[in-house]
Amino acid sequence: MTPARVEPPLAFLAELTHRCPLQCPYCSNPLELVGGRAELSTAEWITVFEDAARLGVMQVHLSGGEPTARRDLVGLVRAAEQAGLYTNLITSGVLLDRRKIDDLAAAGLRHIQLSIQDADPAEADRIAAYPQAHLKKLAVAREIRSAGLALTLNVVVHRRNLPRLDGIIDIAVDLGAERLEVAHAQYHGWALINRAALMPSQDQVQSAVATIAAAARRLHGRMQIDHVVPDYHARRPKACMGGWGRRFFVIAPDGAMLPCHAATSIPGMSFPNVRTTALKAAWDDSAAFTAFRGTAWMAEPCRSCEFRDVDFGGCRCQALTLAGHAAATDPVCDRSPLHDKLQALVEREVASGTSSLQLRRPKPSSRASDRSREYGLVTLID
Amino acid sequence: MSIEGSSKPRLADSATLRWDKVRDKWVLQSPERLFFPDDVAVSVISLCDGQRTLQSITDELAREFDAPATAIYDDTVELLKGLAAEGVIVHDAGPR
Numbered sequence: 194m195t196p197a198r199v200e201p202p203l204a205f206l207a208e209l210t211h212r213c214p215l216q217c218p219y220c221s222n223p224l225e226l227v228g229g230r231a232e233l234s235t236a237e238w239i240t241v242f243e244d245a246a247r248l249g250v251m252q253v254h255l256s257g258g259e260p261t262a263r264r265d266l267v268g269l270v271r272a273a274e275q276a277g278l279y280t281n282l283i284t285s286g287v288l289l290d291r292r293k294i295d296d297l298a299a300a301g302l303r304h305i306q307l308s309i310q311d312a313d314p315a316e317a318d319r320i321a322a323y324p325q326a327h328l329k330k331l332a333v334a335r336e337i338r339s340a341g342l343a344l345t346l347n348v349v350v351h352r353r354n355l356p357r358l359d360g361i362i363d364i365a366v367d368l369g370a371e372r373l374e375v376a377h378a379q380y381h382g383w384a385l386i387n388r389a390a391l392m393p394s395q396d397q398v399q400s401a402v403a404t405i406a407a408a409a410r411r412l413h414g415r416m417q418i419d420h421v422v423p424d425y426h427a428r429r430p431k432a433c434m435g436g437w438g439r440r441f442f443v444i445a446p447d448g449a450m451l452p453c454h455a456a457t458s459i460p461g462m463s464f465p466n467v468r469t470t471a472l473k474a475a476w477d478d479s480a481a482f483t484a485f486r487g488t489a490w491m492a493e494p495c496r497s498c499e500f501r502d503v504d505f506g507g508c509r510c511q512a513l514t515l516a517g518h519a520a521a522t523d524p525v526c527d528r529s530p531l532h533d534k535l536q537a538l539v540e541r542e543v544a545s546g547t548s549s550l551q552l553r554r555p556k557p558s559s560r561a562s563d564r565s566r567e568y569g570l571v572t573l574i575d
Numbered sequence: 576m577s578i579e580g581s582s583k584p585r586l587a588d589s590a591t592l593r594w595d596k597v598r599d600k601w602v603l604q605s606p607e608r609l610f611f612p613d614d615v616a617v618s619v620i621s622l623c624d625g626q627r628t629l630q631s632i633t634d635e636l637a638r639e640f641d642a643p644a645t646a647i648y649d650d651t652v653e654l655l656k657g658l659a660a661e662g663v664i665v666h667d668a669g670p671r
Contacts, residue, residue: 414578
């Protein structure tokens with residue numbers, strides 16, 4: 194059994210706000226969004242950046258919600274850079290203009306990750322629930338490149354937009370993106386309640402793998418394409434966040450420090466808050482960060498598995514959602530007793546053909562924590 | 576697109592090479608990528624300025640390390656191919 198050796202974290206996600214003008218139905222924010230009044234102040238964020246750099250963090254991903262909804266964003270970028278962090282802005286772009294982009298570049302911003310929703314403008318605007326979002330994003334992407342900033346184009350893919358993957362790749366090339374990130378929807382929070390409408394078929398996933406491999410060969414040395422087979426379609430789980438409490442953490446808008454952005458879905462777990470706990474103490478010793486760190490917490494089949502130090506048992510939030518408890522083996526793994534049921538669930542949801550989506554709203558339509566139990570394998574089938 | 580003697584490799588716009596004080600190591604980073612290059616790799620990367628050709632980079636390294644130019648060339652191509660596959664080195668006349 195590997196002892197839980199605490200290494201310094203490499204990077205963190207700063208969710209500066211949960212406010213966002215878009216309403217994408219696969220948003221990675223939790224169903225219970227943090228309100229604007231509870232957000233950390235400018236000074237509190239600056240302290241987080243300084244403490245994180247001291248702890249050994251090298252990168253901060255400034256995210257949201259929509260981080261450009263924070264009026265103090267330029268100052269926050271400058272402070273993070275001055276603290277010695279590499280700064281990456283994760284944005285929808287719809288609130289950006291050339292002046293703001295130039296200000297961010299002058300403040301030291303290294304990179305922007307801009308999302309698009311689809312290659313088809315009408316469908317993209319429907320998913321974002323924001324008129325002219327797609328056109329606006331393309332214009333902003335061009336401004337980002339002409340301001341000399343590095344650009345990654347990010348697209349969340351799912352059953353509805355995968356048929357247009359070629360068109361998405363063409364857009365990324367046309368915009369001069371350095372990197373294209375093709376990210377499958379991850380079924381936590383908002384994406385979980387919309388899972389049946391988003392779930393791609395095995396054929397779609399295999400076709401995406403082939404399309405991307407061909408494009409990556411064609412574009413070698415020009416544009417990088419990142420894509421991984423989505424969890425539900427894989428045979429081995431991924432080391433979620435590089436392993437719990439091992440590489441990465443998240444600071445929520447209200448200062449809660451989380452091992453991953455979905456961790457608040459785990460019942461009975463309390464999280465340290467940067468307003469009351471020093472970052473280093475929270476990382477090294479808090480109950481939340483030590484709960485699933487290393488391999489000592491594992492039960493079989495993970496405990497004796499030769500991959501336990503590779504994938505760390507997969508995703509804890511997914512284990513909770515699908516298997517009913519967070520310490521279970523991730524059912525994505527074909528060594529999990531629930532793996533076959535997961536494959537059946539994928540087929541059933543694809544066959545449902547449903548297109549009904551619940552867009553992200555300040556409040557979900559019914560009690561989220563109760564509803565999300567309906568989406569597991571245990572309650573669904575047993 | 577393969578890398579050859581006339582290619583002019585450079586760091587991608589998003590990539591930064593810097594000394595990390597906490598770990599006492601060089602770190603090459605871009606979003607989603609972190610590498611800890613050894614001293615030889617740092618020498619190579621430092622010469623990838625988008626002006627020098629691969630040939631002139633390896634000639635310079637061969638002089639610096641007093642080593643056979645062909646061996647240096649092959650090792651450098653191997654390293655740069657790997658970094659290009661990760662998107663941290665680019666070697667065409669793409670937009671800057």
